[in-house]
Amino acid sequence: MHDDGEINTFLGLTEVQELTGIPKATLKRYLINHQEFIEVKKVGRQNKLKATDLDTVKTIRQLYNDGYKREDINAKFKGPQVMDQLPPHTSNKELGDDVKEIKRLLLSQQRENEQQRQFNEHLLYEIRQLKNELRRFDEERFSSLENELNETIQSLKEVSSSQDAPKGHWFSLSRMFDKQKKE
Helix, strand or coil, X not given: CCCHHHCCCEEEHHHHHHHHCCCHHHHHHHHHHCCCCCCEEEECCEEEEEHXXXXXXXXXXXXXXXXXXXXXXXXXXXXXXXXXXCCCCCCHXXXXXXXXXXXXXXXXXXXXXXXXXXXXXXXXXXXXXXXXXXXXXXXXXXXXXXXXXXXXXXXXXXXXXXXXXXXXXXXXXXXXXXXXHHC
């Protein structure tokens, strides 16, 4: 392929045609249709392609040969890229540093996940406690209201029995309660 000195080298379309076997007209079409994936430099009237993008052009050619359409190819390039090989300028020390950084980030993420899990468990516990308190409060309130209602009914009965109320008066309610009691 190319050595490290050619990373920033740009090639004319004629050179690219010789290296890839792809006609110039087709290359021009690729540059227009897939410009976001191929770095091009305009020098005078001539378009020059970055030397490191030769593999991209070859891949585009292969995808067209496999029956892909322009939109499909663009979607494929926009999708997540899997690194096939390491860049030639990457040293073992740089790789080691990258691996250490990834490990550090993973450990940090694990700690955050554990903290979030504990927080969620605590939150669930609190929610259950609140539900139980609300249920107990509702039961106490219902019981209290029921007792108050029974006391009110008993008072009405006592008042109506202690007085002779004329018919049709509000005290006739107590007679209604008495009838229900006998039945």
